[in-house]
Amino acid sequence: MSLQSNVLDFTDNEIATYRARTFRSLSELRLRSREDAITFVNQRGFVLFWPAQGIVMPSLWVATAGDRPVADAHDDPGHICWDWKDSLLGKRIWYYARVIRGKNTLIALEALPYFYTLSPNYGDPEHDYLDQYHEGLLTLEAKQVYEALLREGPLDTLTLRRTAHLSSPESASRFERALTTLQMQFRVLPVGTAEVGAWRYAFVYDVTHRHFPDLIVQAGRIQEDEARAYLLRRYLLSVGAIPFSHPMRLFGWNEIDMQRAIRRLERDGYPLKRGLRNTQSAEEWIACPEFLSS
Incomplete structure (x- = not known):
């Protein structure tokens, strides 16, 4: 140099x-x-x-x-x-x-x-997502996926699609986009794998604040x-x-x-x-x- x-x-x-x-x-x-x-x-x-x-x-x-x-x-x-x-x-x-x-x-x-400090989470992840949805910053599909995990707890990908009413073939891309959005916003993450589906392999997802309960206070x-x-x-x-x-x-x-x-x-x-x-x-x-x- x-x-x-x-x-x-x-x-x-x-x-x-x-x-x-x-x-x-x-x-x-x-x-x-x-x-x-x-x-x-x-x-x-x-x-x-x-x-x-x-x-x-x-x-x-x-x-x-x-x-x-x-x-x-x-x-x-x-x-x-x-x-x-x-x-x-x-x-x-x-x-x-x-x-x-x-x-x-x-x-x-x-x-x-x-x-997490820079994510669109404001300390109340059970309700903040609704404000984002009403402001047009979260899609309906992302809202459905997030609410399914909030309500049911950890779910494998196939069960999550069914629970979020996104199991049809034509909704596959919308489901993947919703899942990516929620991960980029630190709302959901994979926490395991399950032997389901044709490949006998799928991620199990959960909401971030439940899996890392101290994260909100730390951030x-x-x-x-x-x-x-x-x-x-x-x-x-x-x-x-x-x-x-x-x-x-x-x-x-x-x-x-x-x-x-x-x-x-x-x-x-x-x-x-x-x-x-x-x-x-x-x-x-x-x-x-x-x-x-x-």
């Missing part, structure tokens, strides 16, 4: 070298056991389950199988991460659901309250700017440096949210760096001090 005209330039190779360590794509850093996977998620704060196009984040797959496409072959050694994930559903070891950009995400319990102690600052710092520690706009797309923030998160980090004494330029990009980049000193 070199400092020229007060602009710090860095190469793609320097970014790749940093991420090879934090993403654990190096062969000597690969995950070998379920305990390794738990440690990895706790270190990073939040990771994807599978890598996703257009999202720069660590993933359990890459940390287990290396930086290669997800294999179609069921017996690929990398698919052991599927067993780790399923065996820990409902164990309250981490939080697993479709969260970031609607993708399967693993969140460390330390980071979970910060995500209530955190301010929104504090939550965004925390998530931004943890994200930068994983990726090292990133274009300024990327965290906003990742977390669904606007520029005001992003600027407030940065100011909060600065007030807290975290020396985040701005105004950086990558050698092959004209967009402003931001970086964590750990990357600049590596």
